[in-house]
Amino acid sequence: MKYIEISNLFKSFGDVTAIENLNLTIEKGEIFGLLGPNGAGKSTTINILCSLLEKDRGSIKICNKELRKNDASTRGKLGIVPQDLAIFEDMTALENVMFFGSLYGLKGQDLKNKALEALNFVGLEATKKLSKTFSGGMKRRLNIACGIVHNPELLILDEPTVGIDPQSRNHIMKSIKTLNKNGCTVIYTTHYMEEVEAICNNIAIIDKGKVIASGTKESLKGFITDKNKFEVMVNDITEINEKELGGIRGIDSVEFKDNRILVSIDREINSLNEFILYLTDKSIKILDIQSKVLTLEDVFLNLTGRKLRD
Numbered sequence: 001m002k003y004i005e006i007s008n009l010f011k012s013f014g015d016v017t018a019i020e021n022l023n024l025t026i027e028k029g030e031i032f033g034l035l036g037p038n039g040a041g042k043s044t045t046i047n048i049l050c051s052l053l054e055k056d057r058g059s060i061k062i063c064n065k066e067l068r069k070n071d072a073s074t075r076g077k078l079g080i081v082p083q084d085l086a087i088f089e090d091m092t093a094l095e096n097v098m099f100f101g102s103l104y105g106l107k108g109q110d111l112k113n114k115a116l117e118a119l120n121f122v123g124l125e126a127t128k129k130l131s132k133t134f135s136g137g138m139k140r141r142l143n144i145a146c147g148i149v150h151n152p153e154l155l156i157l158d159e160p161t162v163g164i165d166p167q168s169r170n171h172i173m174k175s176i177k178t179l180n181k182n183g184c185t186v187i188y189t190t191h192y193m194e195e196v197e198a199i200c201n202n203i204a205i206i207d208k209g210k211v212i213a214s215g216t217k218e219s220l221k222g223f224i225t226d227k228n229k230f231e232v233m234v235n236d237i238t239e240i241n242e243k244e245l246g247g248i249r250g251i252d253s254v255e256f257k258d259n260r261i262l263v264s265i266d267r268e269i270n271s272l273n274e275f276i277l278y279l280t281d282k283s284i285k286i287l288d289i290q291s292k293v294l295t296l297e298d299v300f301l302n303l304t305g306r307k308l309r310d
């Protein structure tokens with residue numbers, strides 16, 4: 001069932017077009033991934049959806065109903081976890097969550113119980129410590145607790161794992177999956193394609209304010225089934241000229257990491273042989289070759305010629 005339908009959304013800031021005729025459909029009950037590099041237009045889309053920003057043109061329908069400014073009934077169904085931490089540093093975790101819960105009309109013991117539940121859910125204790133003493137990961141988790149205290153029908157998370165430790169990241173990923181299993185529809189924006197691959201059903205890749213590809217991760221990878229990717233470990237990388245290597249017909253992209261070369265090769269032209277000859281001509285020893293699984297990062301690179309985190 002269609003839950004959100006965004007059609008021909010347009011938003012500019014002066015001369016900068018942030019969103020250009022963007023179209024998205026989000027199904028009820030899914031974890032939808034909005035993937036794109038910095039400046040792609042993810043936050044602008046999310047902020048319009050949450051009525052924090054006004055659109056210039058286009059339509060946003062939630063459950064088939066056009067989203068109107070200050071629509072309290074729709075707002076009550078949404079939970080928002082903004083990119084910038086929206087917590088009060090001089091308040092405890094419980095005080096923070098209770099404050100946000102009260103904005104959604106929760107009161108008294110019900111408010112306290114739901115706030116404690118939300119804290120428990122993200123793995124935080126209701127201690128007397130002020131939030132300013134928390135680690136980055138704890139603050140991010142608290143930010144999420146504030147967004148889910150009122151049991152939203154739709155949770156929108158804008159890059160919730162920026163700059164945190166792997167343990168908190170894993171905790172956040174698990175919590176989102178559990179929330180979704182309990183019936184919450186989730187929109188997850190990020191430029192970390194591993195996260196999108198791990199938790200999202202449907203994905204839209206956006207760039208320069210437009211959707212450049214959308215679908216399941218499998219269908220997106222179908223865009224580049226004409227490529228093979230290899231990781232080649234060599235004894236010495238200093239003699240290799242990236243331009244020369246990239247210039248070999250059929251070699252789509254080359255990337256260096258320590259003494260490893262990541263190479264994407266057009267399946268039809270299959271120039272692995274030329275690639276190996278190039279290395280052996282320079283007396284470079286190949287220590288290992290592994291075939292790599294294609295990722296959404298590869299899809300993005302293939303569609304735009306750029307990396308997600310350039």
Ligand SMILES: Nc1ncnc2c1ncn2[C@@H]1O[C@H](COP(=O)(O)OP(=O)(O)OP(=O)(O)O)[C@@H](O)[C@H]1O
Nearest residue numbers: 013016017018036037038039040041042043044045
């Ligand atoms: N308030 C604003 N004033 C002027 N330009 C803005 C404003 N907000 C966003 N932009 C511009 O709109 C474009 C899209 O920005 P947006 O923040 O939506 O991207 P994003 O995908 O969320 O990127 P990031 O991951 O860096 O947050 C960028 O070019 C940005 O500089």
